[in-house]
Amino acid sequence: MEKLLKGGRVIDPANGRDEIADLLVGDDGTIxxxxxxxxxxxxxxxxxxxxxxxxGLIDIHVHLRVPGQEYKEDMATGxxxxxxxxFTAIACQPNTSPPIDHSSIVKDILAQAEGADARVxxxxxxxxxxxxxxxxxxxxLKDAGVIGxxxxxxxxxxxxxxxxxxxxxxxxxxxxxxxxxxxDITTDGVMNEGYVSTVLGLKGINRAAENIGTARNIxxxxxxxxxxxxxxxxxxxxxEIVRHAKSLGAPVTAETCPQYFALxxxxxxxxxxxxxxxxxxxxxxxxxxxxxxxxDGTLDLIATDHAPHAPHEKxxxxxxxxxxxxxxxxxxxxxxxxxVKPGILTxxxxxxxxxxxxxxxxxxxxxxxxxxxxxDITIFDPDAEWTxxxxxxxxxxxxxxxxxxxxxGKPIATLVGGR
Ligand SMILES: NC(=O)N[C@@H](CC(=O)O)C(=O)O
Ligand SMILES: [Zn+2]
Ligand SMILES: [Zn+2]
Numbered sequence: 001m002e003k004l005l006k007g008g009r010v011i012d013p014a015n016g017r018d019e020i021a022d023l024l025v026g027d028d029g030t031i032x033x034x035x036x037x038x039x040x041x042x043x044x045x046x047x048x049x050x051x052x053x054x055x056g057l058i059d060i061h062v063h064l065r066v067p068g069q070e071y072k073e074d075m076a077t078g079x080x081x082x083x084x085x086x087f088t089a090i091a092c093q094p095n096t097s098p099p100i101d102h103s104s105i106v107k108d109i110l111a112q113a114e115g116a117d118a119r120v121x122x123x124x125x126x127x128x129x130x131x132x133x134x135x136x137x138x139x140x141l142k143d144a145g146v147i148g149x150x151x152x153x154x155x156x157x158x159x160x161x162x163x164x165x166x167x168x169x170x171x172x173x174x175x176x177x178x179x180x181x182x183x184d185i186t187t188d189g190v191m192n193e194g195y196v197s198t199v200l201g202l203k204g205i206n207r208a209a210e211n212i213g214t215a216r217n218i219x220x221x222x223x224x225x226x227x228x229x230x231x232x233x234x235x236x237x238x239x240e241i242v243r244h245a246k247s248l249g250a251p252v253t254a255e256t257c258p259q260y261f262a263l264x265x266x267x268x269x270x271x272x273x274x275x276x277x278x279x280x281x282x283x284x285x286x287x288x289x290x291x292x293x294x295x296d297g298t299l300d301l302i303a304t305d306h307a308p309h310a311p312h313e314k315x316x317x318x319x320x321x322x323x324x325x326x327x328x329x330x331x332x333x334x335x336x337x338x339x340v341k342p343g344i345l346t347x348x349x350x351x352x353x354x355x356x357x358x359x360x361x362x363x364x365x366x367x368x369x370x371x372x373x374x375x376d377i378t379i380f381d382p383d384a385e386w387t388x389x390x391x392x393x394x395x396x397x398x399x400x401x402x403x404x405x406x407x408x409g410k411p412i413a414t415l416v417g418g419r
Contacts, residue, residue, distance in 0.1 A: 005022065006045055006047050007020060008021070009053065011348050011351055013352045014370070022036065024043075031373055051381050052382050053369075054351045054379075058359055073397060075109075083117040085328040089119035094152065101130065110145055121147045123152070157182075176229065180214040180230055181213040188319075191203075191205065192282050202319065205279075210234060211237040215241050218230075229253045230252060232260070233260070235279070256303075259281060262334045264283055272401060273315070276323055277325045291339070301353050308396060309324055325401065355367050379415075389403065
């Protein structure tokens, strides 16, 4: 049956549209028409008055934990969390168990994803076992369907190795998706090095770890001509390094995540392990720089770095707990609360950062409401206030510092291929 999305605010930055309109989804799951007072026989009518109708949100940084860590998240719960957060597509990162270092694993994930609540794309691992000793068979990974090659959570240390990896990526026309961190600076630090780490008596990670990683990786992107995508930018210096590199024409794109403009390292007070993540939550000055980077386009997109961990892992002393926080089900609310409500970004700019840019940068379908395109659509209420309840999450895990926090902006529904 056709679906008629009635009377919503249709915002489609890719086609320059922002107006109250109806949107008709055809039987074949594509967008059939957008306009005023559309009617159709035998149609399911969905009242969208007061809601935004947007191209489906795309999150290119998700830890789906498939394969091997399904006690944290699995295909069903991860894509259900995506849907509940307003995402119609996600890309999963390769630090699974085993890592996504072989075409057979890519094929298995894509097979599992058939019929799931969201489209799933895969980022392949740069090296066998993510040990960064032997390159993975990137060409085979590409044939199996990966959208990029990366090293999330296990940043390549040897610059010569990374240079070779980037040369292959360049040849294969795949972006290199980098966790930028010099682990020789990090050592066994557990949070941002600064006032709060001193008060808490926790071992700090100096911001130089991220900044060196960002600068080094950009230099190698310039050297090889490989497209570098910088994951989870969290420091003011990294924003500045990316900005400078872009001004010189370097082949670099960059993302940040809502936690880096919505939270600071003060969230670690009380030894709250849900505030332990990599990179670390930083300071107010960093938050301001991240926001400035989003405004001027230095930061192309917003991803979540959804990193589920089981309660028994997070309920340990701070130094022992794993790094990572959930993101899929709070992302849109954080973005609207912290960027749209204060007038920093318009809804159209948000859709640009959460749908248009990820589609464009990773050459994915979606990112627009073009007639004839698959109906991947997110419907959300930009004004609804709601209180985060981690027990209501569709994710299998509960590790969010946002429990009990009131947010503005709530996903209502997603359509994936009209379904
Ligand atoms: N972000 C995190 O703190 N953790 C991620 C790894 C990563 O993104 O580096 C994870 O896989 O748990
Ligand atoms: Zn990372
Ligand atoms: Zn990550």
